[in-house]
Structure formats: structure tokens, C-alpha cells
Amino acid sequence: MSSTRPIRHLPTYDPGAGDGDELNFCSTCAFGEVCLPGGFDKPALQDLHCLVEHVGPFHVGDCLFRAGDAFESIFAVRAGTVKTCTVDEEGREQVLGFHLPGEMVGLNAIHPARYPCDAVALDTVYLCRFSFPALATLATRLPGIQQQLFRLLSADIGKAALLAGDYNASERMAAFLILLADRYAARGFSATRFRLSMPRGDIANHLRLAAETVSRVFRRFQDQGLIHVEERDVELLDTAELRKMARCILHD
Amino acid sequence: MSSTRPIRHLPTYDPGAGDGDELNFCSTCAFGEVCLPGGFDKPALQDLHCLVEHVGPFHVGDCLFRAGDAFESIFAVRAGTVKTCTVDEEGREQVLGFHLPGEMVGLNAIHPARYPCDAVALDTVYLCRFSFPALATLATRLPGIQQQLFRLLSADIGKAALLAGDYNASERMAAFLILLADRYAARGFSATRFRLSMPRGDIANHLRLAAETVSRVFRRFQDQGLIHVEERDVELLDTAELRKMARCILHD
DNA sequence: CGGCGGCTTGAAGGACGTCAAGATTAGTGG
């Protein structure tokens, strides 16, 4: 099904690509609170910054890593969106999740010591790359980093379980939209207007629906005045109602 | 739907309950390799054993913890089976997973700092209880423990994602049986004959099926000579074929 | 322009859920 995508591994970071000021990026990142000065002594912070490597840009379809690659690093998304997915031997793809700016990628690779999935850029992506062995070593000296790693890992367990339940198409679509909104909001972006960086097919796959069903539910939501969709641009018009529909999934 | 279950919190361990020799239990446990002497210096091992508390027995329907309880400890199952599940405000239950002897419970609670689910004993259950703050502190001194925690957490992310995909009833049932067999085998139990400690309804719920469908698939598998079911006792007769059916889910 | 991929929309079919009834077992108390 999936055509042969271009494979490009870890381009070295282009310092001239205008990647913005560090402080601005880091303040929205899942690791930001440990990367930014605050409670850590100078040499410790120095060590942390030493093991962070800026990589990118990646472009649509580029692979950050592929299933089976030896595990070495975890990544924080600085800009763009990353899709993680598995592809079985019959070529059927399964979209595990989408990673927005400020979120981590690769945490599920620690145990098998190999990446258990592909990570693909959905648009232009910039990352921070953390060598995991170095990070783990540092974590023994800096309890704050260890804590943060434990939290991030534990949170990912719950995320994976979220959409695993037995819900209908509307509930899943509503939950998907609300989750996106909340995640954007948590990083300081608009919670009501955003652009879907993934094609309908990827949304469908991730929610275990047919692409046609995603289309139909979008239309129904729009007819009900819940959202406004135009191509990949979405505006949430009635988040209260959407949240109500998704409550059985988000349960809070 | 679910009748009011008896709530019994953390009975203190009864030292006279004949809980077997420690070495035997610990050698099959997910934490065993760090609990047992091997590579650790004496005082470190001493610390570890100090923070392990044996609890149990719990009986059918007893709660180890409930959703919303403040997170304090993670648990290793020493004997019996534990079910984790959420119950939404409409009373609909969602079974997140089953935890066999040697496996951990509570890892998904680190992040929210509250247990995000109930943990219920499906039969007579004995546990090791680890205070998580104490464990985390110890982990800063003992890299082996930190590593093991990272691995356990990371592995749980993958487990949660396993059954999240879009598969039919037969594929999910086959995967469920194979996974059980592998997990029993990993702990030294028989991989071909075991007892399902959970009712059909819980299996169904966990696999997002109706209980009737579970019944029908069991029957079909038996008619095809793949398994032999009698009540809750299962014998796998053709693991190769079952594994083939489940390959799209287990993909390895 | 023409071709291609992504998206939408409609009609038909299937896999599984729901409903209902019966079978088997477990639990309880006499």
C-alpha cells in the first residue's frame, strides 16, 4: 500500500537554518523544565546541554528512525509533527501516535533496545536529540532528570491505552480533536484553531476507522455546528459538546 | 452493571500464610534480578530489601488500589492474577490488562501521581510492595535499579499499544492466548496448559469484544483443533497456527 | 492540460453486537 518513501537518516543540523532562540523552544518542551536553568548547579546544567544535539530539518516523509534500528537516543520535537507507526510484513501500517512540538519520541524503544516503530516527519521537523545512555547516567546525579524521565514514560503508558477502548467513530473523533486541542494549548498554541499536519488516512488508521468514516464524521460535526473544517485547517466551535462526546474516553 | 464489590485495602501481610521461600518467588519476578544478590554491594541490597513489603493475601474481588487513590507504591505480583481497569461515570468498565505472577502493577500511576485505574484480584493474590519514592531515591545510587525501572516502564508502553490496533476477533483471541502462553513460559510455567483466572466477560472487555463472541471464537478454535477449552482450563494444541493468526499483532 | 493523490459521497455487504433463552456451574444454607 505505502509507496516507497524516501529514507533519509539524521541530517546534521544546519546552524544557518534559523532555528530560533533556544530559550523560546525549550520553554515549551517536555524536557524544558530540566533543560532550562532553575535549581540545577552550573556544571550539571553544562553536562545536560552538552548531550543535547539539535537535528533537522526533516521534510515530509523523512524517517527519524526505522523499526529495528538500534536504540540510541530519545528525541524532543522542537517544531513540526512526527508520526510513529509500525508496518507488518504484509505492508499494513499501524499509526501509533502523533508527536507535536514539545513532546518526546522514542520512549517505547528503551526496553527492546531497538526502535519498535518507524518515526516519520509529517512536515518540516526540528528535534532535540538526547543520547539515552548519557541521559541515564546524568539522571543518577540529577534526581530531577530521573523524575522527569519516569513521569514521561509513565504518561506514555496511559496515552497508549486511551484510544484502545471500545468506542464508536464519533467518540473517537471527538476525543482525538480534544486531545489535540489540549496538547496544543499546553504548549502555548491556539486550542481552537489548528492545522492537521497528518492526512485523513493517518487519522483514520490511528483511530481504527476507514478514511471514509473520518470524512463522514467531520462532515457530521460540521453540520452540527461543532467544528469548521477546511482541508486540514480545523476550528473547534463547540468544545464543550465535543468534550461531552469524548468524556467516556478522556474520563475527566 | 458491576455490583458493589467488597473494598478491602492492603491487608497487612500474614507471616503464617506460608508464602513460600523468598528466593523462589523472586527468581520469577520482573524485579527479581535486582532483588536477588548479584552485582550489588551488601549495604545496597540491604536497602532494597528494607523497602520491599510483602502484602496479601487478597481474595477474588478485593481491590489493591482504586482509581484516584494517591500514588505511593508499585507492586510485583508474587502469586495470583491482578486485573487493572477503569470505570467511567456511567459505570462502563474497561479492562486495561491482566498481571501475572512476576509482573508489575502500578507503573502507569507515576505521572498523574494518582492511580488512574482500579486493581482487582482475580483469585488469591500475594504481592511485593515497593514504595516508589524510596525506590526512586535508591535508583539514583544503584544504576541497575534505574535501568530496570526504565525498561519496565518502556515495555509497558508497547504492551498497551499491542491490542490497540484494528484486528478481527480471531486475531485478537489468538494473540491473547499466545501472549499469555509466552508470559507464563517466561516465568517458568507451562506454556501450553494454563487456567484462565479471569471470566469470559473480562477477556471480552479487554479485547473489545462481546462475551458471546469470545465464546464463539473459543468454540471455533476448538472445532479447528487449535485448542482445547474446558471451563477456564485451556490447552494450546497448535501454537504454530495460533501464532500465525496472531502474527499481524505480535509482529515477530 | 493531464495525471495523480487526497478527499468526499453514495450504495451494498459483512463482522460483530445486542437480545433472548437455555445450559452448566458455583455458592449457600438447610
Next chain:
DNA sequence: CCACTAATCTTGACGTCCTTCAAGCCGCCG
């Protein structure tokens, strides 16, 4: 040990939600 009830499990008939198939639309790019 046996009756009695409740729970669990099985089996069949029917309905439904979603998928599948097919066709048409739109924007993009060579």
C-alpha cells in the same frame, strides 16, 4: 448430601455500525 439461587457461559436469530467498493471532485505539479 441435596435443594435452591445466582452467576457464568453457550447458542441462535436479528439488527447495526462501519467497512468496502465504486465513482466523482478538487488541488497540485510536472
